[in-house]
Amino acid sequence: MAKETNDLRTWLPTIALFGGLEDASLKRVIGMLGEHHFEPGAEVCKQGEAGRAMFLVRHGEVVVCRDDEAGARRKLIRMSTGEFFGEMTLIDIQKRSASVVVEKPSLIFSLGNRDLYRLYQEDPNCYVMILQNLCRELSRRLRVTNNRLQTLAAESDDNESTLIRPAVKPAR
Numbered sequence: 181m182a183k184e185t186n187d188l189r190t191w192l193p194t195i196a197l198f199g200g201l202e203d204a205s206l207k208r209v210i211g212m213l214g215e216h217h218f219e220p221g222a223e224v225c226k227q228g229e230a231g232r233a234m235f236l237v238r239h240g241e242v243v244v245c246r247d248d249e250a251g252a253r254r255k256l257i258r259m260s261t262g263e264f265f266g267e268m269t270l271i272d273i274q275k276r277s278a279s280v281v282v283e284k285p286s287l288i289f290s291l292g293n294r295d296l297y298r299l300y301q302e303d304p305n306c307y308v309m310i311l312q313n314l315c316r317e318l319s320r321r322l323r324v325t326n327n328r329l330q331t332l333a334a335e336s337d338d339n340e341s342t343l344i345r346p347a348v349k350p351a352r
Contacts (some may be wrong), residue, residue, distance in 0.1 A: 185210055195236065197260050197313050205306035212298070214290040218242075218282040224266075227279045237261055240286025246278045254276030256281070267314055270296055323348040 188210045192198040198209065214233070218224060224235055227247055241260045245253050256278065259265060265280055272291050299307040 193350040202311050212295040216288045218286045222282045224280040225276050231276045234266040234289040236264045236289045241284040242280050244278050263279050
């Protein structure tokens with residue numbers, strides 16, 4: 181099934197990432213989206229691989245997982261309609277930090293780093309709006325993580341230990 185432009189023009193603005201886009205910008209983004217159909221058990225992306233795109237779930241359900249040093253897979257979060265993942269690779273150009281496995285048959289759209297660069301060149305206002313929306317979502321996710329870390333720290337009842345340490349030394 182090919183992308184249904186009218187459906188996407190109605191649906192995408194309801195997703196935080198695409199909120200506030202002008203109609204012409206929205207049409208441009210829709211033209212850039214890749215369409216992917218996945219069956220249960222398929223991996224959309226794999227921890228440790230180079231990433232070049234982020235993904236948006238239109239229908240279905242996926243699970244974000246991380247493999248630990250011993251190879252045990254831990255399920256972190258379920259995502260469904262309207263949620264997106266894989267955006268970190270567009271920002272930090274690092275390898276994928278998690279794998280995403282399909283739980284229910286899914287229709288997933290992708291937006292690649294080249295597409296984002298084209299937006300930067302062709303429609304700077306759209307580019308800035310998407311990045312601003314992305315930053316807001318990452319901040320929201322970080323706040324949720326902070327709350328979970330606070331709960332873990334309270335459960336350990338150890339005020340002398342630190343659950344995590346910064347990966348990067350602060351600039352002087």
